[in-house]
């Protein structure tokens with residue numbers, strides 16, 4: 502069977518990039534979403550996104566794509582990728598309700614269709630949910646047995662916001678969970694077309710559904726462990742005079758079993774996946790009665806406390822260099838959880854902004870494409886800060902540099918922001934301004950406080966850096 506017509510259910514941060522990548526690979530794609538406004542925007546070219554290549558791919562491959570709110574359109578396709586939200590519950594599990602609703606609806610639509618539909622679950626789900634909840638729902642709705650009347654694969658993606666299309670087109674691996682080889686082979690055939698022009702082909706990892714579910718959350722949880730290790734080593738290095746955290750992590754990462762990726766001391770992890778996948782991993786162990794296994798929880802608490810280190814350093818500088826003045830303005834260059842996106846999910850920069858807004862007269866934030874309402878909404882929901890009046894968002898970086906006394910650089914990546922930043926600071930007299938360089942990206946300057954190369958909580962040697 503050759504699957505040329507594919508539907509994608511859920512056109513969000515991950516779903517829409519999957520639509521365009523499939524269309525580019527020669528498939529006819531039907532994008533289905535319950536959000537009427539989103540579908541209208543996509544159909545009238547009013548859709549906006551900062552995700553690299555997304556808009557250009559939509560324009561270029563749009564003739565192979567249709568967008569609709571109608572689930573009945575799955576009838577014209579033989580494969581459905583399901584990428585709807587699975588929000589975290591109070592006990593940190595992924596709630597599969599929207600996936601279950603979506604597959605139920607598709608199943609009903611396909612009752613009288615005689616092809617063997619392939620369901621591809623991309624949404625992140627708890628280990629066991631595909632077998633225990635999703636497959637039985639489809640069997641009921643469709644009136645056919647798994648393997649006989651339909652195929653199913655669990656196929657999570659490993660992408661980072663701000664490079665979703667690149668990551669989809671150039672993965673190191675494709676993880677396919679399935680209970681039968683035919684289902685996995687159908688999905689592999691689709692990916693063979695997606696990677697047809699790649700010089701290095703990704704590795705296919707074919708396992709059963711539950712194994713794939715366990716692998717997905719443990720990959721992310723183990724990356725959070727690595728990031729946490731880098732930050733733990735940072736704290737240790739700060740206790741030794743003359744020890745450079747970057748030389749230490751480079752040495753540790755040079756071991757071929759470890760590697761340097763994600764092994765840089767600085768701020769912690771954030772975003773829509775790492776924090777909740779790590780907590781879901783912990784929740785899974787508890788659910789299975791393995792109550793003594795607390796590593797993910799330790800990682801969570803360690804990570805959660807990192808932004809407080811920045812606010813402690815900022816307070817120290819305000820005392821030591823500004824005589825504890827109450828009217829200081831703090832500038833923060835970047836609020837998103839990483840570069841190349843305005844996604845604020847679990848952003849450590851937002852936590853820093855929240856803590857600083859409680860201490861200082863004013864906090865000015867630089868982030869292109871971000872509104873102050875978006876930032877305040879995030880602070881209300883993530884930090885339980887309902888009334889914040891002293892935070893502003895600026896799209897002109899020079900305003901921040903001009904008016905701030907202390908400037909914080911929480912986002913890792915010299916290319917995006919730093920070129921502009923270096924150009925802007927060259928226009929100002931920085932003698933009375935201080936910079937907290939969370940990732941040690943700035944060239945050496947007297948007023949730069951390099952996170953990890955200085956003793957923030959213990960004996961603060963500000964004098965050393967400022968003179």
Ligand SMILES: NC(=O)c1ccc[n+]([C@@H]2O[C@H](COP(=O)([O-])OP(=O)(O)OC[C@H]3O[C@@H](n4cnc5c(N)ncnc54)[C@H](O)[C@@H]3O)[C@@H](O)[C@H]2O)c1
Nearest residue numbers: 511512513514515516534535536584585586587603624625
């Ligand atoms: N965003 C990421 O970086 C990322 C990475 C890996 C995995 N995931 C997983 O992918 C899933 C989706 O994440 P996202 O970030 O793309 O979500 P999102 O919130 O950006 O988008 C989800 C879309 O699904 C739509 N939707 C909800 N119910 C629907 C239904 N019944 N039928 C059709 N459309 C429906 C929503 O309107 C929305 O447009 C989640 O399980 C997430 O954990 C996301």
